Amino acid sequence: MLNMLKASLGIGAAKVDTVLESLFVEQGGTLKGDVVIKGGEVEQKIDAIRIELCTEIKVDIDDSISYQKHVLTRLDAVQTFTISADEIKQVPFELVLDNETPITELNAQMNQSKVWLETTLDIDFAIDPKDRDYLAVHPSSVVSQTIAAIEDAGFVMNKADVEKGFLRGQGFSSQSGCYQEIEFKNKGFLNKKEIELSFIVNGDSVHCLAEVDRSMSMRGDQYASFTLNRDAKAHEVESMVKQILSI
Incomplete structure (x- = not known):
């Protein structure tokens, strides 16, 4: 019971790690890799795996500038499964870059362009484990x-x-x-x-x-x-x- 409570707080819970074939990709390219899920101290039900291609956008409102996460593409695997304590599962995936994915590899004096892949496990009554991998997007x-x-x-x-x-x-x-x-x-x-x-x-x-x-x-x-x-x-x-x- 204590382990279940700890897992709901993210302590000893399942962990996620996205392993990409390469962090380098060209505009219009395809990302390939595996979502690696490692079970924690207790068995947990995974309701979904969500992979998002994200960038950071500048928002200018009334002369006030802020920066927000913006999702360009989303890939959802919604088949529910259970992962046992210490079990390791690998889920392969492919994700085509959105046509408007920003270029990050630029020789600018001030380069504020960022692109990353954010992977989240959807677990009921728990803090969803996340993994973030920054990408090097090269121009065509x-x-x-x-x-x-x-x-x-x-x-x-x-x-x-x-x-x-x-x-x-x-x-x-x-x-x-x-x-x-x-x-x-x-x-x-x-x-x-x-x-x-x-x-x-x-x-x-x-x-x-x-x-x-x-x-x-x-x-x-x-x-x-x-x-x-x-x-x-x-x-x-x-x-x-x-x-x-x-x-």
Whole structure:
């Protein structure tokens, strides 16, 4: 009886550990691994296993900024089972990254982009055991080439973060309720410019929304959107970047 009470408080209860084949993944990629559950001091009933792909979003309300967990994708295994004391169970899984999963592997001076996998065991009348694994999300080839071309033009990646809201470009729109902004600045004085890029990977297509701000311009922020194939050639990427730089 004492052990049951302790387990309900999380002492000597079942534990969960998500073991991934790799913590490194590219935009549009698939995560593979096993949820490893180790029984505690007593037998417990597991009602469900929940795996969530999460990021942290910036919420700006009335000039007040806060940061919140945001779930991009959820995978639920809802078949109830019982795990005995000290028993070990492994549950394999695959999870495709959401199209709007932020890139974390960026050489920004201030990179606030985070992505993690959060695994939770649903146990009645107990503190649900959790495991969190941070992921290294790399840009797709087209996105990587775009970033490199912007930097080759004399811009420095200043900041990357994830904000609450939706994007809308020509022929595409975001769905997840958040979007990543990758901000670049040049070192010009009379021609000072900021460029913010947001990407959505959708199957074989990579959508890009560019926001350009010229500090000495009276036109305000200017927007342009583009769509390239994931296998786009170098000259296609260069053409898109030239259009962005010309704004």
